[in-house]
Amino acid sequence: MLWLLPLAASAHKLVPAVVEVQLAPGGNAAVAMTLNLEALLAGIRPLHADTDQAPERVRYDTLRGASPQALEEVLRGRLGDLLAGIEFRFGQRRVAPEFRSVEIPPVGDIRVARKSTLHFSLPVPPGAEGFRFRLDPRFGNCVLRLSTPERGEPVAHWLTDGEASPPFAVDAPYREMSRLRTLGRYLPLGFTHILPLGLDHILFVLGLFLLTIHLRPVLWQVTAFTVAHTITLALTVLGYLSLPSTVVEPLIAASIVYIGAENVVTRTVHWHRVIVIFLFGLLHGMGFAGVLREGGIPPGQFVSALISFNVGVELGQLTVIAIAFAAVGYWFRERPWYRRRVVIPFSLVIAAVGLYWTVTRIG
Numbered sequence: 001m002l003w004l005l006p007l008a009a010s011a012h013k014l015v016p017a018v019v020e021v022q023l024a025p026g027g028n029a030a031v032a033m034t035l036n037l038e039a040l041l042a043g044i045r046p047l048h049a050d051t052d053q054a055p056e057r058v059r060y061d062t063l064r065g066a067s068p069q070a071l072e073e074v075l076r077g078r079l080g081d082l083l084a085g086i087e088f089r090f091g092q093r094r095v096a097p098e099f100r101s102v103e104i105p106p107v108g109d110i111r112v113a114r115k116s117t118l119h120f121s122l123p124v125p126p127g128a129e130g131f132r133f134r135l136d137p138r139f140g141n142c143v144l145r146l147s148t149p150e151r152g153e154p155v156a157h158w159l160t161d162g163e164a165s166p167p168f169a170v171d172a173p174y175r176e177m178s179r180l181r182t183l184g185r186y187l188p189l190g191f192t193h194i195l196p197l198g199l200d201h202i203l204f205v206l207g208l209f210l211l212t213i214h215l216r217p218v219l220w221q222v223t224a225f226t227v228a229h230t231i232t233l234a235l236t237v238l239g240y241l242s243l244p245s246t247v248v249e250p251l252i253a254a255s256i257v258y259i260g261a262e263n264v265v266t267r268t269v270h271w272h273r274v275i276v277i278f279l280f281g282l283l284h285g286m287g288f289a290g291v292l293r294e295g296g297i298p299p300g301q302f303v304s305a306l307i308s309f310n311v312g313v314e315l316g317q318l319t320v321i322a323i324a325f326a327a328v329g330y331w332f333r334e335r336p337w338y339r340r341r342v343v344i345p346f347s348l349v350i351a352a353v354g355l356y357w358t359v360t361r362i363g
Contacts, residue, residue: 015113016141016158021122023131023148023170029122031097033086037104037116038063040082040139041074064114068104071116075102085136090128090170097122130167137162158189182304190312193288195319200252200357201284203350205320207259208277210343210350213329217269222317224274228281229288230310236289237306246361248286253357255280260351264344288313 017035024030042060063071075082079099088095097120104116135142141161145154146168157165194201208221235241258280262273292309332338 016143017135017139018143018145019133019135020145020154021131021133021147023146023168024124027124029124031088031120031122033118033120034115035118035139035142036113037071037075037102037118038066038114041071041078043138065107068106071104072102075118085139087132087134087136087164088122089132089134090125091130093125095122095125124170128170131170132164132167133159134164135159135162158185160192179301179304182301183308186305186308187312187315190288190309190314191316191319192312193309194313194316198316200256200354201287201317202320203256203353204252204259204280204284205317206324207256207263207347207350209321209324209329210347211263211266211273212269213325213333218321220274221269221277222321224278225281225284226314226317228278229285229313232282232285233289233292233310234306236286237292237302241286243286248283250358250361251283252280252287253354253361255283256354257351257358260347260349260354263347264351267339 015036017033020032020034022030038060042056042063044056044060063074066074083097083099086097088097100119100121102116102118105114108114131146133144142159144157144159144165146157146165147154148170155168159165194205205222205225208225209218212218232241258276266273288309292305328342332342
């Protein structure tokens with residue numbers, strides 16, 4: 001129970017930066033970097049799942065309340081240090097970007113992170129053969145979108161832990177990403193969206209596990225959840241379904257409250273619970289889709305990327321169940337006090353955390 005209590009802070013999740021580069025052979029490339037500027041300036045490292053876990057959270061909260069003018073002044077004072085962590089290369093040559101401007105939204109609800117956009121100009125050397133991009137790990141994960149005047153559809157890459165992007169041919173036809181490479185890119189992305197980043201999804205899956213540790217009922221619940229979120233994940237990414245996060249996120253939190261509360265008042269998995277889990281799975285699928293929509297999918301690899309991401313999500317969920325079973329289910333499931341000392345207390349904590357998220361996400 002004490003381990004679960006800090007999860008209530010995840011309403012302040014760190015999200016990846018989005019870097020858009022429009023390459024122009026023989027001219028200047030336009031670079032737009034959208035990110036949580038306050039978290040970067042406060043020095044919050046990406047190892048923290050959310051900002052409230054960081055020791056710099058007081059500084060971060062102060063910056064979130066700063067006006068755009070005041071925040072830009074702080075940025076300009078740190079600009080040299082930040083630019084040193086942004087690496088642009090053409091072949092073996094590193095090219096320094098020129099800072100142009102920054103767009104900072106006005107102060108609103110400080111519980112919601114602002115997304116500021118930094119604009120740079122980047123000279124493209126004549127005869128440049130390959131472009132590569134890298135962010136210092138302190139910037140956190142990022143989505144890189146590359147485009148040229150000849151190609152309207154941007155090429156997207158997910159970059160984690162300071163890794164460099166694959167080389168991009170500036171003035172050559174784009175070669176589609178292979179299925180094997182798509183698998184290697186999107187399967188880990190789906191897994192990490194559950195472990196360690198998907199704290200709300202982790203609680204939901206734990207709620208499914210707690211009511212019964214027998215294999216068949218758990219599989220019925222997980223299967224219903226999987227089928228449902230696969231449907232809405234595909235429909236949302238394709239653009240056929242769209243609900244604002246201000247609606248989806250509170251409903252996902254409410255689903256956690258329901259599962260935790262039902263575990264307290266019932267002892268068995270009834271057919272109506274499977275239906276309710278299916279409906280909640282539809283909501284969670286729209287939450288999963290936000291990751292893919294923000295990063296984009298390589299052209300010609302929609303099915304491969306979607307399947308790979310979904311497999312990663314499932315592996316993450318099964319890992320959560322396996323850890324829970326190894327921690328408590330295997331050792332204590334036959335004890336007469338298992339429900340009284342494990343199922344009910346943990347379910348109450350899950351419901352309480354879900355209720356906290358519901359209130360904060362509505363507010």
